[in-house]
Every structure is written in structure tokens, then in C-alpha cells.
Amino acid sequence: MTDTLDAAAPPLPDVDRPNTQDGPPIRLYLVDGSGFIFRAFHALPPLTRKTDGLPVGAVSGFCNMIWKLLVDMKSQPDAPTHLAVVFDHSEKTFRNKLYDQYKAHRPPPPEDLVPQFPLVREATRAFGVPSLELPGYEADDIIAAYACKVRDMGGEVVIVSSDKDLMQLVGDRVFMLDTMKNVKIGIDQVAEKFGVTPDKVVDVQALCGDSVDNVPGAPGIGIKTASALINEYGDLDTLLARAGEIKQQKRRETLIEFADQIRLSRQLVQLDCDTPLPEPLDALVADDPNPEELQAFLEKMEFRTLARRVGDGKAGTNGAATAGADTPAGEAKAPARPQHKAIDVNGYVCVRDVPTLEAWIARAMDAGVVAFDTETDALSATSAGLCGVSLAVAPGEACYIPVGHCEAEGLQLDAPADLQQIPLDEVIARLKPMLEDPSVLKVAQNAKYDLAVLSRYGIDVGPIDDTMLISFTLEGGLRKSHGMDELSKTWLEHEPIAFKTVAGTGKAQKSFKHVGLSEATCYAAEDADVTLRLWEHLKPRLAHEHLSTVYERHERPMPQVLVGMELAGVKVDPDRLRQLSNDFSVRMGELEAEAHRLAGRPFNLGSPKQIGDILFKEMGLASGKTTATGAMSTDASLLEDLANQGHELPRVLLDWRQLSKLKGTYTDNLVAAIDPRTNRVHTSYGLAAATTGRLASSDPNLQNIPIRTEEGRKIRKCFIAEPGHVLISADYSQIELRLLAHIGDIPQLKKAFADGLDIHAMTASEMFGVPVEGMPAETRRRAKAINFGIVYGISAFGLANQLGISRDEAGAYIKTYFERFPGIRTYMDRMQQQVRSQAFVTTIFGRKVHIPAARGKSQAERAFADRAAINAPIQGAAADVMRRAMIRMPAALKDAGLKAKMLLQVHDELVFEAPEAEAEAVIAVARRIMERAAEPALQISVPLVVEARAAANWDDAH
């Protein structure tokens, strides 16, 4: 419950504070108590009262939410003036008289939830909030009655619930608030869900029915058909009266045959605004709780954090912390219990004998879906050793299976810790069939890591779902990270135990294998538990938000592919790299001495600040520009200008910087990154890093190896193949411009690509009216800069900078460009409009790229969003094409009988290693797969062309 709304939720329309004739404005908050307790129970981690084990998780979530509402009442402009919590009273209601099967399929509530029902009512009273219920009626009807009354009086109503059955009540002055997701639901959100305005929601529900409540509806009609029909005919009665006019035979017959059942369904879903009010409205006036009574209740429940906040009277400013504070995470900070006794911690189980392990595996097989997580003794997935595996088979039901925990050397314990574990081989052998069973879905957060670890122990995990990738597919661009901690805080309002808490921090940080089994179980089992809950929450959204295909085709297969590449690694020549490093050092020393001589004093060449002082203060050179923070800029373009004016020092600094960069970033670190076991370098690819869908490479980054300068290429030459093998580089030629031609439908560009012309020369020819033959190199260079600039949404200023021409001249170029290629202007305008109205754009493959800056306050932010919106569909489509090629590549190579391996990806390039004799065959396979990668999803209207070459090192293959 953070203060700010989810960025995805549009702000509420400004509604003037309503006035009633005879009193202050009314803003009534109605909390759907029954709905809340079910959702809180399933969404929040299990929490029990310490003294007697009474389950109180849902009560805790409920108390935090109520407290937040009460705190907001004092400060927020849209705080409640009236407040009540509404509960269902009994199983049987008037609806059962209409239809005896209503809600007949409901399973009994979970065992752990039952004792919490009376506690939530008690909590409500302790907070001084009226608790309403009425025999024979559902909570929804009571909510409807109050909502209608207040609305008709001119007041405002906020229904705290996410129950879709309440959405029919939404209107100009009636909203819903989902406090667990921090989303407000207004008319637009209802329309998005049901495809009709709220007043037509019952008609749609009557048609499609509801399997949860056992409302029959019309067979074979879903929400889409229902809303289409209602929108066409206006309302349900008209539709049923004119059902004979419907063209589709099946649909017509269904509506006629089931007309009565549909009318009954409408009666079942229609909420009754005439439900008698259990209390007069005046009785719901919001008021402060009685402090003693509230404290007594909270202490009885052992909600210490909330009790303290209530005592301070200043709680609620950070709702997320409030919600998490009474969870097991807080308990973990308590003094450690004796390790050898703690087997069952917070309901999580530490598995240390084979029968227990078999029982958990059986439960996973039985459930058909299991969340899992691996714990390791280091960070690198390609080298870390396994410490243990955790499994979650249902929310709150998780275990940790330690396999590699041991005592730290030199660490004396008072009593020997009990570290008895099932042997590693035994655990692997027993887990393997379940983890590889095609009928059991394995859910992981960042599955690539766990797949890489387990694959080194001979387990080929599958099928998998990845909560990180699901989140990335749904919300790429909305949040910086899709890490588990952040997702848990957002969606489960729960802060998992931090790794630091169990392993320590900084110098004292210990490897996970030295963490005691009790603490390790708390941490590891919780991760699997949280992963399962996140999956339950996020996975259904893919379908609802039309992102299932993107996830299934472009995300879900990637971890497997990348594991293959990361584990393969790439060979580098350490001797040659060390020699380069030495050469660079020697020359840097010479340049440093020269720089000190020219400056007249020693200084640190690596410090932009000191360089600024020397150049602009001591030597009096004209400082051209400043950086974002106002410091004097000393970047390469500026030093280049000064050098061209005839100054000596800037040239020396530029040369030194180049060598310093190469040595510091590349030579030394690449040698250090060689894994001694494989003698190769294993990068890690980030899948949820770039919002456009591009991969990112890190530890080390192999996507920014130098290529432009002669010195830099010396480093690239150090990437080599094994003896008897070659490296093969295959890269898409001009893929972004080709996709722009397709997406923007630019005839001249499409024709040029179809004819295989030099695209930059063609652009120059179109723009400047000169023939391609005999064109000056400078003319082509300018056209090339414009082509690239267009892809990035460049301005006249930027282009002028890039080309070293005047701003007016650059402006004229851009003007000419748009005149020659009007389709590009249209494309850019379209993206700008789209991002400003929706705050996201999509690629031709359906990938959604959120650009929240489009809703930014400053013009600069929105201008930035415009440029990102122009670039994202192009860069993103290229990334999508590349992903499709990569996903198909391993099988294509294998089917062709080739031993070649895909090693690296650099956005538009793939690097393979193959036996020399395979080179030609690999090139043929790579080109075929890459050039046809968009198919069959899309037919790109320009050819995608791949250039490929084999050589002994990466530079020569390029």
C-alpha cells in the first residue's frame, strides 16, 4: 500500500468535492471484508501468532489496510468521511431461492482461514469502524445499497475490492480501489475489462456467466462475444428480443434456446440497490479508534510493528513497510535459535531425509506445477556450486533441500552445528525425474540461472515458466528491475528476507554454504514460495493483456538457449592480451609524462575534473560546454575540437584515454574473466534488461568489444577458436533501417532494399539529387548520419553536431529528408501520438514497450519519451527478429548434423564456433534461419539480409 498509485493506473478524473444539502460532503469507503480476507489469505505469506500458532496472516494484512485508510483520513484530500467494512452473513441468500445451484461449487474455505473470519470482524471493531452484515444478503448487495444511496445524494463512493461482480456499480462518482495491487478502477478500467460501460456489465455477465459463482449464462459465449453483442444491440432485452436476426447460426440458436437461463443469470449477477440498510448512513461517520481498545487488540494478535506505529500515531506513510513488518521477515532478525534443532521454521520445512524428500517430490508431481529455486555458493551461474534446492507446491507450503552446507573453516562454534544432509548425488538423482517431467511445470524467478546451475549437475529442467520474464513481458519499461524482491513488494506487499540478512554484508559476507540450515531454510524456501505466488498472480495477466504469444514465442524459450551459449563460453588468447596490456602500459607512461610536461605540473589524467582545471583555468583555453551537473566538459568531441585548433595537450589526453579505456576495460579484465576450468570466458546475458527486448551482456560485457579503431581491433583479434575450429560471425545488414522501411511503409526505401542498393548512397541521391555513381564520400556520409539519426529521433541540433555543419544546414537536410520520405514523418507522428495517449508503444511482433516518461511533468521528459517511442518499435522489432533466430538455431544446427555452437550475440550479430570443415554448412544454416526468422508470424516486406564469414579470430570473421 504505497502512497502513489501504480503508474499504469490512469489518474482519477477531477471530481469536485460533492456537497449534500444538509451537511458536509460525503465520501464513503466501503470495504468488501469477505473479498479482502480471501485475497489477503492467498496473496500474503502465512503468518502465525508466535505463542500458539494461530494463523493471522490475513488479519494482519487487513489491519494494515484499515490503518492506512484511517491515517489517510487525516491528510489526504480524497480520504473517507464515512467508512464501513461489509461482510457476507450466511451461505444461503435470496439468490439461492432463484437458483439452487448458485455458488454451489464453492469449496469450503481453507482450514487456516476459518479461524480468521471472526478475528477480522473483531479487528474492524477494534479500529472503531462499523462492521455491516445482513442475513440473507451478500456483502455485495449491502455495498450496492449504500453506494446507490450516497451516489444519488451527490456524494462519492470508493469500494475497496477487486471483485468484478461489483464493477457494475462503477460510475462518475463511484470507484473501486484494489488496495493489494494499488490500482483504482473507474469507468475506463471497467470498460477495458468488459468491453462495455459499467451500466451494461450485468448484461455481459448474464451472457457469459461465471464458473466461480456457478452462474450459467449462455454456453459458448465469452466476454468478447458478449460485449460485441451488447454493443451491437444496445442491451440484453433488445438482444434477446431480436435474437432471430443474428447471422451466425450457432450463436442465434444458443441465444434463443437459453434465453430464460440468460435472464436468470442476469437476476443472479444484478446487485440489489434496494437492499435494506443495516445501519443509517450517519452511523458510518469515520472516527478515530479508541486507542486503548486498539492497542489491546494488536497486542493480543502480536502485531508488534503495527502496534508501535499506532502508538506513535504516525504510521502509514510507508504502507509497504507496514504490510511486510509483521511477516516472517521480521521474525528472522530475532536472535538465532540453536541450529541443530530448527527443522521447521515458519512453516517451511528443511528436508534432510529421503522419505521426506520423496514426499515433497510426490506433492510436486501431483500438483503438476512447482516453483523452485537453487541456492549456490557463488554468483556466477556458469561456475557456482550447488548449496541446495527449494520447492513450493502451494502458497505457504515450501521446503528447502540442503546439499552443500558445511562449516566455515577456522570458525569455532560453541556446539557443533547439525549439518546432516542427504548426499548431493542422491538428491540430484531423485529430483531429476520430476524436474525433467514434461507434465510438471517448473516455475522459477530468473530461470536462466537455475537452468545453468542444474544443467552442470546433469539435469535438463523443463518445461519452465519464468516470473521475471512474465513481469518483463507485461511491464517492460514500467519498473527498472523485475527482481524478486521488487515484484514481491509490489504484488504481495511482502518484503522477502534479504540475502544480506542471512549471509552478512561487505567483508564479513559468507558464502551461502556456510549459512546454517535453519536460516537457509527461511530464506530459500521463502524464495520458492514467493515465486509461486508471483506466478499465480502474474501468469493469468498475460492472456488478459494479449501478451501470451510474445511471452511464449519470444521470452519463454530464451533461458534454455542462453544457458547453452553461456556455458559454451568463448576462447580468448591470454598471452596476447597480456602482451597488449603491457604495450598499452608503456605507451600510457610516455603519454602521461608528455601530458605533465605540457601542463607544467603533474596531475591525474584519469580525472576529468583535474583536466578541466588545467585546460580551462591554468591554460586559459575556451571551455565549450558543461556537463549535466554544470562541470566543465572534457569529453572526446571537445578535446578533438581543441586538438584541431592546434593545441598539443588535448591530443595527448585523447590518446591516453583511448589506451586507458582499452587496458582498464578490456585487456586486463578479459584475462581475469577466464574460467580456469574451461579456459574460456563465460558472459552472462540479461533478458529483462533493455525494455526494447534487446539482450544485455555483463560479467564481462562481450557486446562492447572494440571494433572501430585499429588499436581496439587488436583486442577483438584475441577472441579465437579452438585448434581445428573457426569462429563464424553472421550479422544482419541494416536490419533497423529495413524494419523502418517495412513498419513505416516507405516505398523508396523498400525498393532500394529489394534491389540490393547501397541504402546510404540511395538516400543521398534522393535528397541531394546527385547520381550514385561518382558520389563524393562526404555526401554519402551525411546521408548515413541522417539515416541513423532518424532511427534515434535526432534533432537539427544533434545532426549539426554530428556532422560538424551549421544548425540551419542540418535543419534543411532534415526537411528535405521528410519531403523525400513522407512516410517516415507519418510514422514518427503516429508513434508520438500513441505514446502520449497510452504511455506505451508496441513492436510488429506485439511486444509492449512502456514509456512512462510520456506522462512526465516536464517538456524535456516528454520529448525524451517521443524519441524513445520512435526508436523502440524499430529497435524492438530487430530484437524480436534476433530472438526468433536464436531460439531456432540450436535445433537447426543439430538437424543439419553440425557440431557448431552458438557462442555470442551482439544485437544484430551471432558468433559461432565450428570445426573448420563445417564452416560453409554452418554459414548456410545460420543465414537461412536468420533471414527467415520473422516467418511465419510475419512477412517482412523487405528482404532481411545476413552477411557471414569464418576466420581464425573474431576480428577477421567480421
Next chain:
DNA sequence: TCGACGCGC
């Protein structure tokens, strides 16, 4: 921990 810088596509 942050900003400046620079490497890649």
C-alpha cells in the same frame, strides 16, 4: 553511491 566518460549496436 554517483557522475562523467566511452565502448558496442
Next chain:
DNA sequence: TGGGATGCGCGTCGAT
């Protein structure tokens, strides 16, 4: 009006 004025990453270094 006028400031700001090419997209997406990662890693290093110095300054704090």
C-alpha cells in the same frame, strides 16, 4: 518563450 536538443546497454574511474 526558450531551454534543450539521437535510441539501448555495461564498466571503469574519480570524487564524495
